[in-house]
Amino acid sequence: MAALKTLIVDDSGIMRKMVMNTLGEANLAEFDFVEAEDGQSALTKLKDSKFDLAFVDWNMPNMTGIDMIKAVRKLERANDDDPLVLVMITSEKTMGKMQEALDVARADHFISKPFTTEEFQVKLKKVIEKAQMLRMRRNRVQVQVAAEAEPAKKGWGWFN
Template sequence: MKLKALVVDDSRTMRLLVMKNLRDADITTFDFVEAEDGEQAMLKLKKQQPDIFFVDWNMPKMSGIDLVRKLRSLERFKDTPIIMVTSEKGMDKVIEAIDKAGADDYISKPFTPQIFRSKVSRLVELG
């Protein structure tokens, strides 16, 4: 099974690192789409239907947390898994992302392929 993943981070290096860790996690095959911020992600969604989102918190134009809220307000993405991948480590941020904005899970930087395997496997049925 191939999953389409939208990786949203203002750092190209971090986007590449997320994609590498997902490939190294050996969960499934991914087809990656990249965006530099929430605004660019929303534009890409006009032509894309991702199976899962990986979203950084701190980005220009539209932050990750605002993107999560926006995605959850749209019927077509209300059940699509969203994982925040961020350097924000405070429990208050985790609570805001998951309980208030609607993210499904939270990965703090730095991360490993094993962390991605654990989080993604729990969220996506790989039948």
């Protein structure tokens, strides 16, 4: 399977590298990483390209992770797009914050900092599988659309 196109959104370059390294060490899939330093930059990148997965920090300048996730979900509904798999990664640990991320903003999962490779392996297995499934479905739809757009072949094949 092709690498999952993955957006890492955090205002700290060091933290973005830690997330990428930990995902690599967890060996759940192959990833093609793109970085964004805040939610606003991430939204621009999401408009320019399709992603399979995004890991989003909560506290960032310009646009917080929660506001970014809400904006992504709103755009998906408006465009009738498949959902992007979104994982909130944050030092926020209260139940209220987790509920806000998952139930209000509609993130797919919540990981608290600091995190370990083992934690990623256990907590993200189903999330990564969901991203892979959505990608396969999107690829199937693209093949169908391309096949339907191709003009019907006329004649009897080798008789033409």
